[in-house]
Structure formats: structure tokens, C-alpha cells
Amino acid sequence: MSKNNPxxxxxxxxxxxxxxxxxxxxxxxxxxxxxxxxxWRYMEKQKATLLVAILFVIISTLLSIAVPYVIGVxxxxxILPKDLLGTFRLLILLMVIYVLTALxxxxxxxxxxRVSLKTxxxxxxxxxxxxxSLSIRFFDKHSHGDLMSRVTNDIESLNSALSQxxxxxxxxxxxxxxxTIAMFSLQWVLALVSLLIIPLMIWTTKKIxxxxxxxxxxxxxxxxxxxxxxxxxxSGSEVVTLFGKEKMMFDKFSxxxxxxxxxxxxxxxxxxxxxxxxxxxxxxxxxxxxxVGAVMTVKGWSTIGVIAAFVTYSRQFFRPINQLSxxxxxxxxxxxxxxxxxxxMDEVPxxxxxxxxxxxxxxxxxxxxxxxxxxYEIGKPILQNINxxxxxxxxxxxxxxxxxxxxxxxxxxxxxxxxTSGEIKIDGRNIQDYKVNDLRKRIGIVLQDTFLFSxxxxxxxxxxxxxxxxxxxxxxxxxxxxxxxxxxxxxxxDTPIQSGGTNLSQGQRQLLAIARAILADSDILILDEATSxxxxxxxxxxxxxxxxxxxxxxxFIIAHRLKTIxxxxxxxxxxxxxxxxxxxxxxxxxxxxxxxxMYESQFGQLH
Numbered sequence: 001m002s003k004n005n006p007x008x009x010x011x012x013x014x015x016x017x018x019x020x021x022x023x024x025x026x027x028x029x030x031x032x033x034x035x036x037x038x039x040w041r042y043m044e045k046q047k048a049t050l051l052v053a054i055l056f057v058i059i060s061t062l063l064s065i066a067v068p069y070v071i072g073v074x075x076x077x078x079i080l081p082k083d084l085l086g087t088f089r090l091l092i093l094l095m096v097i098y099v100l101t102a103l104x105x106x107x108x109x110x111x112x113x114r115v116s117l118k119t120x121x122x123x124x125x126x127x128x129x130x131x132x133s134l135s136i137r138f139f140d141k142h143s144h145g146d147l148m149s150r151v152t153n154d155i156e157s158l159n160s161a162l163s164q165x166x167x168x169x170x171x172x173x174x175x176x177x178x179x180t181i182a183m184f185s186l187q188w189v190l191a192l193v194s195l196l197i198i199p200l201m202i203w204t205t206k207k208i209x210x211x212x213x214x215x216x217x218x219x220x221x222x223x224x225x226x227x228x229x230x231x232x233x234x235s236g237s238e239v240v241t242l243f244g245k246e247k248m249m250f251d252k253f254s255x256x257x258x259x260x261x262x263x264x265x266x267x268x269x270x271x272x273x274x275x276x277x278x279x280x281x282x283x284x285x286x287x288x289x290x291x292v293g294a295v296m297t298v299k300g301w302s303t304i305g306v307i308a309a310f311v312t313y314s315r316q317f318f319r320p321i322n323q324l325s326x327x328x329x330x331x332x333x334x335x336x337x338x339x340x341x342x343x344x345m346d347e348v349p350x351x352x353x354x355x356x357x358x359x360x361x362x363x364x365x366x367x368x369x370x371x372x373x374x375x376y377e378i379g380k381p382i383l384q385n386i387n388x389x390x391x392x393x394x395x396x397x398x399x400x401x402x403x404x405x406x407x408x409x410x411x412x413x414x415x416x417x418x419x420t421s422g423e424i425k426i427d428g429r430n431i432q433d434y435k436v437n438d439l440r441k442r443i444g445i446v447l448q449d450t451f452l453f454s455x456x457x458x459x460x461x462x463x464x465x466x467x468x469x470x471x472x473x474x475x476x477x478x479x480x481x482x483x484x485x486x487x488x489x490x491x492x493x494d495t496p497i498q499s500g501g502t503n504l505s506q507g508q509r510q511l512l513a514i515a516r517a518i519l520a521d522s523d524i525l526i527l528d529e530a531t532s533x534x535x536x537x538x539x540x541x542x543x544x545x546x547x548x549x550x551x552x553x554x555x556f557i558i559a560h561r562l563k564t565i566x567x568x569x570x571x572x573x574x575x576x577x578x579x580x581x582x583x584x585x586x587x588x589x590x591x592x593x594x595x596x597x598m599y600e601s602q603f604g605q606l607h
Contacts, residue, residue, distance in 0.1 A: 032213075035338050042119045043162070053111035057171045060104035063097050065178045068312035070094055072186070076305030108167055116163035124155055127341055134344075135351040136416040137376075145231030149224040150344055154337030157220070161334030165327045172320035172327075179317045183310065187302055190310050193292045194317065197285035201318075204277050213332050215267035220336040222260040229256050267329075282318040289314055351415055353435050360438045363523040364427050365392035365554030367413075372422035374412060382408050383577045386422070390570070395555045397565035399598065400574035406558045409574075410526055413556070415439060426524075444522030448529035450513040452501030457486055458493040460501075460512055464520035473519060479549065480515035482508070518549050525555040562599050571595065 043050065070090060078086040128151070139147075183191035233240065233249050240249050293307040367390040374383040383405045390396050398406040411417055413424060415436055424431045431439055444464075452460050461473045461482075468476075474493065477483040485508055489495040501509040514530060527546065543564065559565050566585045573581035573588065573595045581593050588595035 031339070032335055035335050035342065038342060039119075039158070039162075039338055042123060043115060043166075045122075046115045046118055049111055049115050053108050053115065053167060054170065056104045056108035056111065057167060057174060060101050060108060061171060061174045061178055063101040063104065064175070064316065065182050067094065067097055067101075068309040068316065069182065069186070070097070071312060072303075072305035072309030074305070075308050076303050080304065108171070109163075112167040113163045116159055119162060120155060120159045123158070123341065124151065127151060127155070127345060130345050130347070133349050134347055135349055136411070137350060138347060140376075143228030143232060145226075145228030146224040147344070148231065149227040150337075150340050153223055153227070154220060154340045157330075157337040158334040158341070161330050165331045165334070168320075168323065168327050169331070172323065175320050176317060179313050183313050183317075186309060187296075187306055189296070190289065190293055190302065190306070193289050194285065194310065194314055196288070197281050201278055201281050204281070208277070215263060216329070216332040217336045217339070218263040219260070219267045220333065220340060222256075222263045224340065226256050226260050229253060267332075278318070282314075285318070286311070286314055351418060351436060354432060356433070357435045358433060360434050360442060363442050363554075365394075365524055366390065366425075366427050367524070367554060368425040368428075369409075370423050370425070372409075372412065372419050372424060374408060374417065374420045376417075381420075381577060383412075386579060388570075388572055388579065388582060390554055392554055393552055394569040395550055395557065395567070397557045397559060397568035397571045398574060399559065399562065399565065399571060399595065404574045405577040406574055407528060408577075410445070410528060410556065410558065413526070414443060414445065442522055443524045443526060444517040444520045445526040446510075446513050446517045446528065446530040450501070450506070450509040452497050452504070452509055452512060454497065456491075456494050456496055457489070457512065460497060461493075461515045461519055464516035464518070468519055473515075476519035477512075477515045479518050480511050482511035482515045485511070514546070523553060525550055525553050526558075527555065528558045529560065530557075562602055573598075 070093060074087055074090045074094075077083070078090060131147070180191070180195070183194060229252070233253065240246060289310060290307070293302060293310060296302040297304060297307060369386045369388050372383060372386040373381060375381045386409065388396075398409060400406055408417075412419055413431070415431060418432065426434070426439075453463065458470065458473055461477060462468050464476070465472075470493075474483065477486060477493075486493055486495070497503065501512070504512075510530065517525065530546070557565055557568065565571060568585065571581075571583060571585060571588055572579050573593075575594060581588055581591065581595055583591065589599065
């Protein structure tokens with residue numbers, strides 16, 4: 001569904017739904033292992049920083065493991081014998097250990113944040129670069145909001161997981177191993193008692209995490225849909241207001257928002273069982289440990305200091321395991337987001353350079369369409385057997401009813417899409433033989449829907465040729481009749497433009513777009529309703545500038561105002577994707593066919 005179609009909104013709501021989970025459809029991760037491997041490939045490029053972070057983890061873990069042992073020694077060797085001086089010395093040692101543990105814990109977090117941010121920066125750059133390489137067809141199939149969600153929300157989820165979860169999971173594993181070794185070194189019987197509940201804890205955690213993972217995938221996708229709907233609603237706000245559909249849009253938004261709430265609640269609710277369940281099992285294990293320890297102490301097989309150390313070790317052992325649940329939840333969100341990011345990065349552009357593609361610095365301007373057919377969807381032809389030839393320097397007009405295929409012809413010429421069959425040639429060579437970027441650089445185009453970027457007026461005109469001087473920019477503006485309104489703006493050519501040019505009128509935006517095309521100085525010119533938003537008086541001025549621009553250049557003009565193309569060298573009349581008439585203005589009027597009727601409908605009965 002086209003992202004710019006306000007009518008697409010209901011499809012966001014009413015799409016088919018699959019097997020349902022607690023609150024809605026359940027989606028499985030496609031390739032969790034493969035996604036983790038791909039994430040690691042980005043991280044391993046910073047091995048040195050990772051190794052330093054791991055070193056700090058090892059140091060902080062060893063220091064924290066030493067604490068319970070020192071506490072046991074303090075109790076048995078100094079507190080029970082009432083040695084206050086010795087107790088004070090070991091308390092100072094404990095304080096030093098705590099300070100060093102805190103320091104190295106901060107350092108490991110700092111190093112991991114560096115790794116995360118550099119990884120995310122590269123991932124964002126590659127994703128944005130991928131967007132630049134994908135064809136128009138891809139963007140026609142995805143809403144802007146959903147794609148923006150992948151760049152922002154999904155990557156940010158991955159950033160949080162890399163900076164927090166990864167190093168914490170490693171620290172947890174290291175702590176568990178270190179504490180286990182320490183416990184067996186102190187008293188193997190109590191160590192076995194402490195570990196009795198581990199299989200039960202692992203089993204319950206694994207079951208809950210496995211069940212909840214699908215809901216995290218669903219939550220990320222619902223979030224992308226919500227962003228897509230919001231973007232579409234904001235873009236079409238004028239239409240919504242015009243037809244008084246605010247309540248309908250709010251109701252649909254509420255529906256999408258409710259689905260996101262359901263999926264988010266499902267993910268958090270199911271995964272939330274891990275913490276309380278593990279705490280309950282942990283407390284059972286702690287009670288068992290104290291009971292067995294008490295018996296062993298009474299029998300003389302252990303000491304109070306060892307029991308105290310084991311209680312502390314038990315807390316150290318199970319605390320990270322309990323934290324692991326929230327870390328795994330964060331990691332699942334990151335994997336779900338990363339999968340959506342990699343989905344885009346795995347897209348194969350359908351418009352690419354052939355291996356033997358040749359560069360081009362200039363075109364003469366001879367153009368030929370030979371038996372060109374095209375369909376956006378299989379079985380639904382848009383263009384059928386389009387045949388025509390254009391000699392260099394000629395001015396060709398494309399006219400016909402809305403939806404007849406005029407703009408599609410231009411899109412094929414620019415290689416926004418490739419033809420389904422037939423071929424398009426420039427200077428006797430198939431356009432697919434040229435490098436795509438070179439082809440588009442040599443073709444200037446002014447679209448009906450003008451888009452301006454944030455920046456100044458000077459910057460936006462210079463977008464046509466970045467190396468152009470200020471004088472060249474101003475000259476292009478004069479040719480486009482844009483200079484007349486620019487010079488009266490508060491800051492002239494340095495006037496800031498809001499994103500999309502919303503602080504300018506539609507006509508002013510179109511004048512800037514024409515100036516941009518003039519500055520580009522391309523070999524072939526395309527004007528797609530280039531003067532449709534300009535008043536009649538200004539149109540006369542712009543038309544003179546455009547006529548000067550088109551001299552010596554092959555030009556294609558799409559126009560509904562037939563007065564603007566009366567002097568075209570050739571007019572192609574298109575209906576239902578077919579060329580039904582070709583000729584000059586006078587020839588077509590004499591033929592009294594479809595073009596004659598169109599002209600008569602605009603200017604009254606001809607005599």
C-alpha cells in the first residue's frame with residue numbers, strides 16, 4: 001500500500017490476523033541465532049575495547065567474590081575471639097575492595113558504552129546508506145513511519161542491549177562460575193546444597209523466556225505499525241480536516257494503540273514471571289542452606305563464619321540470575337529490532353548497475369521507446385506497447401487523462417523502475433547499459449509535488465549542482481522568475497526553509513524547484529506539471545525561462561493545460577496505457593480525435 005495514500009489507513013487496522021496468543025497474534029523470531037551472529041560481526045570490529053571491558057569485568061568479579069570469604073574470616077578469626085583491632089583492619093580491607101569493585105564496574109560499563117555507540121553508529125550509517133540504494137518500488141510497499149521506526153526505535157533497542165545487557169550477561173556467567181568455585185573451596189557439602197535448586201531455576205527461566213520471545217517480536221512490529229499510522233495521519237492532516245474525519249482517525253489510532261498495548265503487556269507480563277518465580281526458588285534454597293548449615297555447625301562440621309560466607313555467596317549467586325531475566329527481556333527486544341533492521345539491509349535493490357554498465361558524461365538527447373510494456377503488479381498492465389522516437393533537441397509533450405500512464409513513462413525513463421518488456425534507448429543505447437547515477441545526473445526533472453529540504457533558499461537551489469557559485473544560483477533563480485519573490489524575503493537567499501518548505505506557498509516552492517533544475521544544466525529535461533501551482537501571470541514569466549532552458553535540450557513535458565504545449569515538436573496522447581495519437585498541435589486538431597476533444601473541453605468549441 002502506498003505510503004502517501006490517505007485511504008491506506010484502514011488497511012493498517014484491518015489486516016488479516018494469524019494464530020492468537022494471550023492478547024493477539026504471536027510472531028516467531030525468524031532466525032535468532034543468525035541475528036546474534038550478525039550483531040557480533042559488528043561488535044568484533046572493536047576487539048581491543050571489548051577485551052579491556054572483559055578485563056575490567058574479570059577484576060570486578062574477582063573482587064566481589066573475595067568479599068564473602070573475608071567476611072567469613074572476620075567472623076571466625078576476629079569477631080568470635082573478640083579481636084577488635086584485627087576486625088578493624090579487615091573492615092578497612094573490605095572497604096578498599098568495595099571501592100575498587102565500584103570503580104572497575106563503572107569502567108567496564110564505560111568501555112561497553114563506547115563499543116555499543118560505535119557499533120550503532122556503523123549500523124545506522126549502513127542502514128541509511130541502504131535506504132539510498134533501494135528503489136522507489138521498495139518505498140511504495142512500506143510506510144514512512146515503519147521505516148523510521150527501524151532507524152530509531154529498533155536500533156535504540158539494540159543500543160540499550162549492547163551497552164547494558166551484553167556485558168552484564170558476561171558478568172553474570174563469570175560471577176556464577178567464580179562463586180561456584182569459591183563455595184566448593186570452602187565447604188563442598190554446603191556448595192551442593194546451594195546448587196540443588198539451580199536445575200529448577202534454569203528450567204523455569206528457559207520455559208518462560210522461550211514463551212515470551214514471540215511477544216517481543218509482536219511488540220516491535222506493532223510499534224512500527226503505530227509509527228506508520230501516525231506518520232500517515234500527520235502527512236494527511238489537511239485531508240482529514242477537510243473531510244471532518246478527525247474522530248474516525250482517532251478511533252483507528254486507538255485501535256492500533258490498543259493492539260500495541262496488548263502485545264507490550266503480553267511480553268512484559270509473561271517475562272515478568274521470571275523474577276518472582278526465581279526469587280521464590282531462591283528463598284527456598286536459602287532456607288535449605290541455613291537449615292543444613294545450622295545442623296553442620298552444631299555437629300562441628302562447619303563454622304559460623306563459613307555459614308555467613310555461604311549466605312552471602314548464595315545472594316551473589318542468585319542475584320545475577322534473577323537480573324538475567326530482565327537482561328534477557330531487553331536482549332529479546334534488541335533481537336526483534338535487529339531482525340527488522342536486517343530485513344531492510346537484506347533487501348536486494350531491483351535497480352542496479354549491470355556489470356558492463358558504462359559511465360556517461362553527456363547525452364546528445366536522442367530517445368527511443370520500443371514496444372515498452374510495464375506493470376506495477378503482475379497481471380495489471382499499466383503501459384502497453386509504447387513506441388515513439390525523439391530527436392535531440394526536440395520538445396515532446398505527454399497528454400492524457402489522469403492515470404493514463406504519463407508519469408509512469410517518465411519514471412521508466414529515469415529508471416525508477418525497469419520495463420517489464422521492450423527497451424528504452426538514449427543515443428542508440430539501452431538505458432540499462434548506463435550507470436544509474438550518471439543517467440539520472442544527466443536528466444533534469446521538475447515534479448508536480450515539490451519537496452524542499454531544511455536549510456536556506458540558497459542551499460535548496462544549489463541542490464541541483466552543489467559546486468555552483470552564489471552568482472550562478474541567483475542567475476538560475478532569475479531564469480525561473482523566483483528572484484522576484486526571494487529578494488523581498490527578510491533574509492533574501494539566506495531565508496531559512498522549514499522541512500518540506502511549509503513556510504512558502506506551493507507556487508513559490510515550485511519556482512525554487514524550477515530554479516534547481518535550471519542550475520543542474522542537464523542534457524535532457526523533464527517537466528511534470530511544472531507550472532501547475534503557479535498563477536497565470538507568473539506562468540508566462542516562468543514559461544519564457546523554461547523555453548530558454550529547453551533550447552537545444554530534449555525536453556519532455558507532462559501538462560494538463562494544453563495551451564502550454566502548443567509549440568511542442570510532438571505531442572503524444574496517452575489513454576489507458578497506450579499511445580492513441582501522435583502529432584503536432586495543428587495535426588492533432590485537424591484529426592479531430594481525442595486530443596481535439598480535450599482541447600475543445602478546455603477552451604470551448606473550436607471554429
